[in-house]
Amino acid sequence: MVSANAALFRPVRAGNAFEETVERLLQAIRLGVVGAGDRLPSERELAERLGVSRVTLREAIRALADAGYVESRRGRYGGTFVNEKLPEPAERAIGQVDPAGLEDALCLRHVLETGAAEAAAARTLSPADRQHLTGTLAEASAASLADYRRKDSRLHLAIAEVTASASLTSTVADARTRVNQLLDRIPLLEPNLEHSNAQHEAIVDAILAGDPVAARQAMAEHIEGTASLLRAFLS
Structure with missing residues (x-):
């Protein structure tokens, strides 16, 4: 079996590292690969798997935290966790789809x-x-x-x-x-x-x-x- 976790957390392209890192993390959350309340892999592991710097990864995680998707916890059992309640999808718009x-x-x-x-x-x-x-x-x-x-x-x-x-x-x-x-x-x-x-x-x-x-x-x-x-x- 091929893990969707491995498939999603694959190296990003260098040109848009921050944007693609945010996209990959959001994909994992929205598709349920990392469930509500679950902890994301460690920063070190994620940075290695995505092929980005720790700085870029932290910026992406901070952006998702500000948007209400994750929270960071300190301590022995700390890390970055998916929030139990996620933001609602953008307001529905009927029509206006190509x-x-x-x-x-x-x-x-x-x-x-x-x-x-x-x-x-x-x-x-x-x-x-x-x-x-x-x-x-x-x-x-x-x-x-x-x-x-x-x-x-x-x-x-x-x-x-x-x-x-x-x-x-x-x-x-x-x-x-x-x-x-x-x-x-x-x-x-x-x-x-x-x-x-x-x-x-x-x-x-x-x-x-x-x-x-x-x-x-x-x-x-x-x-x-x-x-x-x-x-x-x-x-």
């Missing part, structure tokens, strides 16, 4: 995530892989409205992780971040969440059964439902 950009994001997600589900089902999964899928599925199913999007994202990342492809996991994370920016602009609808949870279960069941065709079809159906809602609210 149609071409919307379709581009939806097309990319469809190709990547249906392929990831198929590839995951085609692998011989280890007990750890199987536990990872069932655990993230259970967390998504039990998530509150406030935490649903992060737990949902974490499940979709888990599917990419068990493909054992670092490149795919990293790309799915980037694509999911784009989609989440669009989802933040529309309301969470409880009937849709119930339907999504049932579809999640079908996807995971197909992967665990080693049925690539069923896994791809179940993921395609799930993704198209989300795409329909986005088109309805944002087109």
Whole structure:
């Protein structure tokens, strides 16, 4: 299994080190890779993994603290922790979304995530892989409205992780971040969440059964439902 943690905390490009460091840390938080109340890796480890200076990393962490995403604690058990309550997404705006950009994001997600589900089902999964899928599925199913999007994202990342492809996991994370920016602009609808949870279960069941065709079809159906809602609210 390829860890999404490793895929997200990869070296940034030198030209925009501060901005990309903030982006990577926010991705890890918003996609649920580092959960509410969890501690980020140490400054030394993060700086090494991201390929940035400790100064740049501290500036990025300070910016996220000022924005309400993390807090720093001193002492033996100190470090940087994700806040239990995260800032609300920016105010929703209906419309004013570039149609071409919307379709581009939806097309990319469809190709990547249906392929990831198929590839995951085609692998011989280890007990750890199987536990990872069932655990993230259970967390998504039990998530509150406030935490649903992060737990949902974490499940979709888990599917990419068990493909054992670092490149795919990293790309799915980037694509999911784009989609989440669009989802933040529309309301969470409880009937849709119930339907999504049932579809999640079908996807995971197909992967665990080693049925690539069923896994791809179940993921395609799930993704198209989300795409329909986005088109309805944002087109």
